[in-house]
Amino acid sequence: MRQLVGAALGAAVLAAPLAASSQPAAKRPTLAVSHVVAPRSAAALNALLNEYCLGCHDADGRAGGLSLQDFEPGQADKQPEIAEKMIRKLRAGMMPPAGAPRPDPASASALRASLETAVDRDAAAHPFAGAPELHRVNRSEYRNSVRDLLDLDIDVSALLPPDEMGRGFDNMADVLAVTPALVQGYVRAAGKISRAAIGDASVAPAMTMYTVPKVVNQMRHVDGAPLGTRGGTSVLHNFPADGEYTFKLALYYDFLETLYGQNLPANLQGQEIEVSVDGARAALFKIDPNIPETKNVLTSPRVRIAAGPHRVSAAFLAKFDGPTEDEFRQVEQSMVDISAGIPGLIALPHLQSMTVAGPFAATGVSATPSRREIFICTPATAHDETACAQTIITKLARKAFRRPLTDADASFLFDSYKEGRSDGTFENGIERALQAIVASPNFVFRFERTPSNAKPGANYRISDVELASRLSYFLWSSSPDDQLLTLAARGQLRDPAVLEREVRRMLADRRAQGLVDNFAEEWLRLRHVREADPDTGLYPEFSRNLGESMARETKLLFDNIIREDRSVTELLTANYTFVDEVLAKHYGIPNVQGSTFRRVAITDPNRFGLLGQGSILTLTSLANRTSPVLRGKYVMEVLLGAAPPPPPANVPALEENVENQRPLPVRERLAEHRKNPACAACHKMMDPIGLALENFNAVGLWRTVDSGAPIDPTGELYDGTQLDGPVSLRKAILARTDAFIGSFTENLLAYGLGRLIDYRDMPAARAVEQDAAKSDYRFSSFILGVVKSVPFQMRKADDVVTSAQNGAAETARRAKNR
């Protein structure tokens, strides 16, 4: 048995050249314990199926749409799709369902091992590479690629329509469609980016407005703003030219047109707000609380500013400190909706928006980071222009197209240069060429070419240059850098030692933040904590800042696991975390001041890992209460990789607590819900998980009472494990480490490949996790596993038609459509 598993592994990881880096199968160290189980005979497995599965999953019952009537566990490779469904449920321990008789754990493991072995053995003989759809870069990849190309940060949400999501990720080629709106966005963005990068002294004045949402707390220092200020906003603004600019500030007013914070105690009167550029004061306004909204125009005098990115802040001078703060700090959501009418609330003035307008009297364009990237040569005479233009274009286009330039590319781009040059200056020519580069399909798509000798339907190894892009978009969400591209162009990247060295270099690079910002954020659904809007009246301690800090905390934990190459299971067990002042206050951690995050040790085991973090607890809650259902679903779907089916249509929502009636704790209301047998099947799985976390309220604060009744966190997990709070739940999940690691791996694989994956990809995912098990699930071992996997390194050629035939067929189809 062990040998079988080992052999399957050896083959599922790439064949010849890469196998050199792995040990021979026979010498492999023992795998995780649960994989090593005594094999059972086919008859024994059939008996197991008969006894525990077929009661519901027979041809008549077809529970969950699945019949195992004709399923032969001994020949699972013949029906891999069914086998994978079973493996998933067995790993998570979710079948047989809660309350039904269960086989002993050893038998269940044997069944699972037998299924996995059969499927993996077959997959090793016929590995599935898949073929991602033509990959277009998504918004964050686009932004990062532009940043790395031009040292220019762009607001991509203002330029391109949002990407569709697949499987919770926005980098799935299958669903990244191309629409006219998108093409228009690309063309428009190319114009804006090329103008912004080169700068333009003749540009007409324009306004850029930065708004501060109402739900942002403005009591504390904002990251980037000068110390000694509170609230406001701080942005990196790209100034298009050397010239004069003005800044305009608008403050929040209430619906009666009175300034927010009009009536202040004496010690807080005389509020002032400052505009600063790179930390130097550009304007200071005294706020007259009695000026009506219509007249309260805070406009700075014109300030001369050089082209390029500068940090612009508009922030209030802090007039208080220490004990004074206590008067209002109980309400974090400091710009609460007026109708909330919380008595005793002292609100200070709040910035509603800051607008940058200009340039006026532009004089030219100074050296900016972008211009330094672009103008690597300057033509001294008109005679030098052509050579310099070619030098510039070649450097930019190679990086943008992520491959060495062809002659056709070069001549096309040079034509663009000439067109722009003939309309104006040398710089206009470069700008036009840059616009053509950024708008090019070579920039917005990642092409993978089928080699002419590829056998129809067979897997072939993608080129080194293509591999470089797969790598960089996986690890950096951006284009390959010069070193990676050079190695690829020399054909060295396929060397396993070089590849591993590059992966490690890339993981250590700051651009690996892409894994945190995209993979971790999307896998863990962190976007939802940013968008969370807990009821102000019930959770006055919540503000948008807190939501941001919560998401940041989780991302920093993930980041730490990458940086220190820790075990991925530490996501569940970490006895440390990262907090800033606002979050520390929320958790009751003393002595943390300011907006900088720092690592702190945790002593309360209830707070260890993800399940103790405000982010996860808040994003799985509703606006006005916790939702054990959502929490249970999150644990099952995200952490255990086995989502419950969605609810039937005619399910009433839980009764909300109504005024003048006895408020019911969530647990009691849920119990009502579970009386309905149609609901009970799944809720018996979800609810106990969520109820074990009931001591955390809807914004992740610890509590012992809900609606007047003491919290009862006890329950029984679907597999019979007794739960009595967060610690027991964490232990129960850790007892299913396979399922947790499986979910992580599967998501990482899908994200890394940038395509939807299905049952055919599961053997590759298992190979990755089994390899990772040998290094205690260190983060880098998963990355290396994915990178070395068949689907990452290879691609399946089209099944039947050759390129030529296909071209003919398509011509015919187009003719017919016309």
Next chain:
Amino acid sequence: MFITQKHLSRRTVLRGMGATMALPLLDAMVPAQTLQRKTAAASRVRLACIEMVHGSAGSTQEGIEQHYWMPEKEGADFDFTMILKPLEPLREYVTVITQTDLHAAEAWAAAEEGADHFRSSAVFLTAAHPKQTEGSDVRAGTSIDQIYAQEFGADTALPSLQLAIENVDTAGTCGFNYACVYSGPISWSSPTTPTAMTIDPRMAFETLFGEGGTAAEREARQRANRSILDGITREVARLRSDLGASDRNRLNSYMESVREIERRIVRIEQHNASGESRALPSAPLGVPDSWEEHVKLMFDLQVLAFSSEVTRVSSFKLSRDTSNRVFPESGIRAPFHAMSHHGSVPSKILEYAKLNVYHMSLLPYFLEKLRATPDGDGNLLDHSMILWGSPMGDSNVHTHRRLPVLLAGHANGRIKGNQHVRCKDETPYANVLLTMLHTLGIDQPAIGDSTGEVAI
């Protein structure tokens, strides 16, 4: 001004702008403010299709008995019920159509049951039953706004405009093996092509009117963009040869989009060259904080687009089924989705009805603006057809029966208004879509499960 008058923050900002640098800057950003009216003959019907998601309290049994939506009286001079009340001042323009069902939004197979949230929006304007898939092989139907745009939109700078307030839900897979696109766009330019929606009003503005400080600048940029698009066409021709079949297909759809953008640029150039100037306010500044303000800004843009005829077709999705947004301006604190599952409890249905009233109260803002905008021999509302409705009926149990549907505007005199058309029970809602198409001059025998016209 096409600026929300009630919302203070925006107004302040704009006034602030106006007070100091105002006109020179704003002037530089937009064409001159001269009203140029079309002749009556040139006026073609403007079409706006608005989806308010997740049904209505008026579609429940209780709601029908209590007349939350459906008026008691049929025909002219009907009674404005609770939810319709905000529209009463516009009575002569309103046509309420009751008792129609959207069969295509229902589950047709066991595996589709309960998936209504992930299917309905794609059915609203198509009456087509979406194919259950998570992959790229999505299929629904061509939506009526796109049918109209494809038939008559060729002479406008932009065939159609698609706007939305909220992003598609991003939580995991969209459920029941349905691709997320089914719960996003309501406009489908072909049965396999959902059309992306714009959420940022500023982006919508630039899409409509181009970018650039001055007319000359805009023109120069359009010219540069055209040459960029020419270049893309040549590059794609070179790229095609060594790609696989599915990549080529994707590249084809890319090229179709490129050509579409080229056509738009040509049309905008022609429009600009015609010497006609358009009346425009300042470009909006971005996505506002408040839902209500955002909705109103999007309505402003549609009025602008319609009055300048940059486009005559818009679709607008106001929310999404599963949104748990709280609408503070409504005075109701409970989250939307939870409220919509009212458990058929009368008191809760009433609460939901109040939220429906709030949503409805935004429609008059749009209609009144259209009415206040002169157009040819009348006003814009005379020359518009506006569909407001939901592909869901009773949100609690996910029925698609007795949908809340109404039309507004006179569509160039083809809809008389001041009517409550009570259909025979179980009339296909597709009949409403078919009637709209016919009214718009599109000779199409049927759409979805339509059986005939509705007598509007």
